[in-house]
Amino acid sequence: MSVPRLALRDVRKSFGSTVALAGVSLEAAPGEVHAVIGENGAGKSTLMNVLAGVVEPEAGDVFLDGAAWRPRVPARARADGVAMVHQELALCPHLDVQANVALGIEPTRFGFVRAGITERIVEEGLARAFGRRPVDPHARVGELSVADRQLVEIARAVATSRAAGGALRLLILDEPTSSLDAPDAERLFALVLDLAREGTTVLYVSHFLQEVSRIATRFTVLRDGATVGIGDVASTSADEMVAMMAGRTDVARAVSRSPRTAGEVVLSARALGGVSLPVDATFELHRGEVLGIAGLVGAGRTELLRAIFGLDPVRRGEVRVGMAVGPASPARRWAQGVGFASEDRRREGLATELSIAENLTLSKLGPSGHGLPRRVHDAASTWIERLAIRCSGPDQRVAELSGGNQQKVQLARLLHHDVDVLLLDEPTRGIDVATKAQIAELYGALAARGKAVLLVSSWLPELLAVADRIAVMHRGRLGPAMPVAECDERSLLLEAVGG
Amino acid sequence: MRKKPWLGPLVALVATWLLFAGLAPDTFVRASNAVTMLRQTTVVAICAVGMTLVIVSGGIDLSVGSVVAFTTVVIATTLRAGASPAVAVLAGVAAATASGLLSGVLVGRLRMAPFIVTLGTMSVLRGAAKGLASEQKIDCDPRGLDALLAPPHGWQLLPPGVWLAIAAGVLASLALRTTRFGRHVYAVGSNEAAARVCGVDVVRVKLAVYGLAGALAGMAGVMEFSTLTVGDPTDSVGLELEVIAAVVVGGASLSGGEGTVLGSLVGALLMEVIRAGCTHVGVHNWVQEILTGGIIVAAVAMDRVRRR
Numbered sequence: 001m002s003v004p005r006l007a008l009r010d011v012r013k014s015f016g017s018t019v020a021l022a023g024v025s026l027e028a029a030p031g032e033v034h035a036v037i038g039e040n041g042a043g044k045s046t047l048m049n050v051l052a053g054v055v056e057p058e059a060g061d062v063f064l065d066g067a068a069w070r071p072r073v074p075a076r077a078r079a080d081g082v083a084m085v086h087q088e089l090a091l092c093p094h095l096d097v098q099a100n101v102a103l104g105i106e107p108t109r110f111g112f113v114r115a116g117i118t119e120r121i122v123e124e125g126l127a128r129a130f131g132r133r134p135v136d137p138h139a140r141v142g143e144l145s146v147a148d149r150q151l152v153e154i155a156r157a158v159a160t161s162r163a164a165g166g167a168l169r170l171l172i173l174d175e176p177t178s179s180l181d182a183p184d185a186e187r188l189f190a191l192v193l194d195l196a197r198e199g200t201t202v203l204y205v206s207h208f209l210q211e212v213s214r215i216a217t218r219f220t221v222l223r224d225g226a227t228v229g230i231g232d233v234a235s236t237s238a239d240e241m242v243a244m245m246a247g248r249t250d251v252a253r254a255v256s257r258s259p260r261t262a263g264e265v266v267l268s269a270r271a272l273g274g275v276s277l278p279v280d281a282t283f284e285l286h287r288g289e290v291l292g293i294a295g296l297v298g299a300g301r302t303e304l305l306r307a308i309f310g311l312d313p314v315r316r317g318e319v320r321v322g323m324a325v326g327p328a329s330p331a332r333r334w335a336q337g338v339g340f341a342s343e344d345r346r347r348e349g350l351a352t353e354l355s356i357a358e359n360l361t362l363s364k365l366g367p368s369g370h371g372l373p374r375r376v377h378d379a380a381s382t383w384i385e386r387l388a389i390r391c392s393g394p395d396q397r398v399a400e401l402s403g404g405n406q407q408k409v410q411l412a413r414l415l416h417h418d419v420d421v422l423l424l425d426e427p428t429r430g431i432d433v434a435t436k437a438q439i440a441e442l443y444g445a446l447a448a449r450g451k452a453v454l455l456v457s458s459w460l461p462e463l464l465a466v467a468d469r470i471a472v473m474h475r476g477r478l479g480p481a482m483p484v485a486e487c488d489e490r491s492l493l494l495e496a497v498g499g
Numbered sequence: 500m501r502k503k504p505w506l507g508p509l510v511a512l513v514a515t516w517l518l519f520a521g522l523a524p525d526t527f528v529r530a531s532n533a534v535t536m537l538r539q540t541t542v543v544a545i546c547a548v549g550m551t552l553v554i555v556s557g558g559i560d561l562s563v564g565s566v567v568a569f570t571t572v573v574i575a576t577t578l579r580a581g582a583s584p585a586v587a588v589l590a591g592v593a594a595a596t597a598s599g600l601l602s603g604v605l606v607g608r609l610r611m612a613p614f615i616v617t618l619g620t621m622s623v624l625r626g627a628a629k630g631l632a633s634e635q636k637i638d639c640d641p642r643g644l645d646a647l648l649a650p651p652h653g654w655q656l657l658p659p660g661v662w663l664a665i666a667a668g669v670l671a672s673l674a675l676r677t678t679r680f681g682r683h684v685y686a687v688g689s690n691e692a693a694a695r696v697c698g699v700d701v702v703r704v705k706l707a708v709y710g711l712a713g714a715l716a717g718m719a720g721v722m723e724f725s726t727l728t729v730g731d732p733t734d735s736v737g738l739e740l741e742v743i744a745a746v747v748v749g750g751a752s753l754s755g756g757e758g759t760v761l762g763s764l765v766g767a768l769l770m771e772v773i774r775a776g777c778t779h780v781g782v783h784n785w786v787q788e789i790l791t792g793g794i795i796v797a798a799v800a801m802d803r804v805r806r807r
Contacts, residue, residue, distance in 0.1 A: 052696065054695075054696055073698065073700070074695065074696050074697065074698040075698030075699075075700070076698075077698075078697075078698050079698075084696070086696060090690070090692065090693035090696045090697065091690065091693055092685070092686045092689035092690045092693050092694065092756065093689055093690065093756070094685060094688070094689040094752075094755075094756030094757050095682075095685055095686060095689055095756075099682055099685070099686070102682075103682070103683075103686050103693075103694065103697040103699065104694075104697030104698035104699050105697075105698070106679045106682060108678070108679045111678045111679055111680060112677050112678050112679070113677060113678060113679055113682060156697070
């Protein structure tokens with residue numbers, strides 16, 4: 001074998017007492033698409049940050065094209081032709097698309113940005129990331145949809161090669177498709193394969209094993225911060241990969257369905273419409289059922305939940321919770337026993353600088369508006385145990401948890417509040433397979449205890465596994481809810497794209 | 500960046516000017532009054548240029564009032580010691596820049612909150628000014644420095660100090676809009692973490708921003724000395740709030756990422772037009788203060804509504 005593009009030997013890193021990387025080794029050849037897979041908290045993100053120059057490792061060696069390499073700052077990594085697309089979008093909302101793509105690599109003369117060259121670099125990056133889909137390089141990034149923002153980040157990574165004198169040596173993608181719909185994801189795959197053909201090595205971090213088996217040739221499995229497996233994608237089945245990630249073979253991707261019967265209607269909407277989305281939504285949610293809502297990103301599913309919960313205005317139609325008719329503020333909704341878990345965990349769902357205990361009890365404090373520290377602590381300990389939240393204790397800051405564990409904290413808040421109706425928006429997005437299964441089983445158990453769950457998810461296997469009925473949203477209109485027995489992945493997808 | 504965020508404040512400025520021109524047509528519209536208003540805004544305007552950099556980068560600088568007072572004291576002391584005016588001005592601006600750089604180190608390198616850091620430097624510099632001046636005004640021969648903001652001779656059109664303020668504004672505006680540094684200031688204010696992972700040297704950007712703001716506050720101190728002609732350690736108390744108000748009225752966001760130099764200058768002028776206009780019309784001082792406060796809140800409220 002020739003000199004590998006990237007080689008890691010026993011890389012280690014701790015944050016305080018938490019060991020994030022406990023010996024990672026990895027090797028990838030030039031032009032190889034290499035998948036890095038592992039559960040939440042397995043150390044994938046830390047590893048990627050080491051390579052992008054964001055985090056400095058304590059021990060171990062990194063070789064780039066055979067030369068010892070240790071970027072101390074992101075600028076160094078980018079100058080060496082290493083670009084990263086971060087999972088939490090690293091964009092400046094106030095700047096326009098062009099300034100974001102060029103950020104950090106602006107070509108200058110005497111400190112002045114050279115407009116013409118910048119424009120060309122940006123155009124090239126945008127063209128590769130967006131394809132024929134139109135994008136205004138002067139639009140403010142804060143006004144773009146999540147999917148478009150993701151594409152802007154990809155454009156920036158592609159443009160990095162210009163700063164490195166033409167060669168993008170290593171591209172790191174951290175869960176790049178978690179907020180993309182099917183056509184955008186397809187274009188990303190094509191772009192990844194193109195870049196690989198041009199000689200770029202791509203490290204692809206993903207929870208979607210289907211994606212991995214589609215575009216990667218080799219993979220490395222991380223568990224508890226260490227490399228536990230390496231292999232060829234072609235000769236390894238998805239089940240085998242999951243087994244390596246979890247360290248056991250029986251990880252139930254098939255969620256066991258708990259027996260339950262639907263009761264009276266607790267939440268209903270009739271011809272509900274918001275400012276622009278949703279356009280028209282009618283449904284009934286019964287006690288003891290999970291109603292799934294499928295659809296493409298941007299179809300208006302999030303807006304539907306937000307309108308119901310009082311976060312966005314209701315312009316038309318009627319929404320009814322139990323006996324209460326009409327729109328209400330989020331505070332009223334909590335009082336009515338309705339809870340909402342946002343798809344944007346970090347910004348909207350959780351106060352990440354506060355502790356687990358504080359986040360858990362945020363919606364339900366004592367009669368005088370405060371919780372006794374002892375009670376809060378005890379409640380948090382209970383939920384940490386029941387949901388198996390991996391943490392150092394109730395006082396740990398939420399920001400320090402992995403994505404899956406953060407999501408568990410968000411759900412635990414709803415459970416602690418003991419709501420009757422749960423509005424869940426993409427609760428398993430960006431979460432590893434094992435935690436996904438745990439969370440998915442949780443809805444079933446809740447429904448069996450008489451709760452009602454309205455579940456928005458882009459992950460169809462999840463909907464099919466846990467929902468009792470599924471409705472598809474297309475361009476703001478919600479279709480009729482069908483019993484899950486009459487749905488399959490193909491029919492749902494077809495309805496979602498409007499076929 | 501939003502397109503033309505200074506447009507709203509500019510419309511407000513013109514409207515306010517027209518309002519007072521209608522109320523006091525004899526005195527208010529005179530050219531001499533316009534020049535007087537410009538002279539009286541100069542100190543706030545120069546500080547506002549620096550404050551724009553700081554606020555766009557997501558920070559705040561509470562120390563400008565103290566820096567201005569400290570600068571006048573340094574200049575007066577240096578002049579009294581027999582130095583030339585140029586040396587005195589350099590000493591004053593250098594002292595102000597040093598204090599800005601100190602804030603920059605604390606905010607950038609140690610990642611301390613700018614509010615706290617500059618609250619500290621505000622008090623430290625006020626104390627230092629009083630100590631240096633032995634708690635008294637320092638009289639001295641201004642040796643020509645008083646001409647900086649004196650009414651202009653015919654060919655000057657405006658006093659040299661006002662030209663200086665305009666030059667500072669143009670340079671800062673160019674820097675923010677067309678240089679790599681300017682882009683990075685906006686990026687740091689918009690999303691510091693994103694800027695860092697993109698390879699922006701956040702510490703250096705902050706150091707430069709606070710250093711420049713200090714230097715500009717020092718320049719404003721020179722102008723203040725020009726009008727006072729003494730070193731006054733108790734001068735310019737609360738100036739920082741006027742400056743912040745001008746920047747915010749000019750369309751900047753206190754959470755960073757937004758704001759323009761032109762907007763801030765328009766904001767500073769707007770406040771001065773209201774102040775001078777009220778005086779011309781004979782409105783009581785207390786009404787003026789209520790009016791000014793109302794306008795600050797209204798400006799920001801309108802901005803919010805427009806962005807819905």
